[in-house]
Each structure stands twice: as C-alpha cells, then as structure tokens.
Amino acid sequence: AAGGFEDQMGRCLQQYANTRDAAQVMLECTADAGKLSACKVVDNSAAGKGFDKAAMCIAEKLPMGAKTGTVKVPFRFPGGA
Incomplete structure (x- = not known):
C-alpha cells in the first residue's frame, strides 16, 4: 500500500503545486478509524502556491493507524523536482 500512497502524493503535488518549489x-486534523478528516491548515510557508491544497489532498489518503482525536500533521515538500 506504500506505493499507492507515494503515487497519491505525487499526483496531489502535480495537481496543485509547483514541484520545483519547496x-x-x-495541518490540524481529526483522526478516527484510520483516516483523517476535518483538516485545516495551521501553517504554510509558501502561501498562495497550492501546497496547502496538495497537503489536504495527500491527507485524504494518509494512513493513520489507531490514532484518534486531534492530530497535527506536518508536510515537507523539498522542491527541486
């Protein structure tokens, strides 16, 4: 399933943001039943460049395991791709 997640990450980035930018x-989300929901952006180093949308897109598929409650989820986009 890791390959599927990597694919999703790449698709989200290409759809919403410039992969050359870092x-x-x-995000702050609610974790329940192995999934994230009700995510909101609490910090974005490159506002207006689409990385917030890419992170939200990736979060939809991020496996959360047994975590429940409010969680902070950091995303680092290295750029240069």
Whole structure:
C-alpha cells in the first residue's frame, strides 16, 4: 500500500503545486478509524502556491493507524523536482 500512497502524493503535488518549489505545511486534523478528516491548515510557508491544497489532498489518503482525536500533521515538500 506504500506505493499507492507515494503515487497519491505525487499526483496531489502535480495537481496543485509547483514541484520545483519547496514548502512546509502543517495541518490540524481529526483522526478516527484510520483516516483523517476535518483538516485545516495551521501553517504554510509558501502561501498562495497550492501546497496547502496538495497537503489536504495527500491527507485524504494518509494512513493513520489507531490514532484518534486531534492530530497535527506536518508536510515537507523539498522542491527541486
């Protein structure tokens, strides 16, 4: 399943952001039943460049295991791709 997640990450980035740019985004989400929901952006180092949308897209598929409650999810986009 890791390959599927990597594929999703690449698709989200290409759809919403410029992969040459670097950014860090912090989401705050509700974790339940192995999934994230009700995510909101709490920090975005490259506002207006689409990385917030890419992070939200990736979060939809991020496996959360047994975690429940409010979680902060950091995303680092290295750029240069």
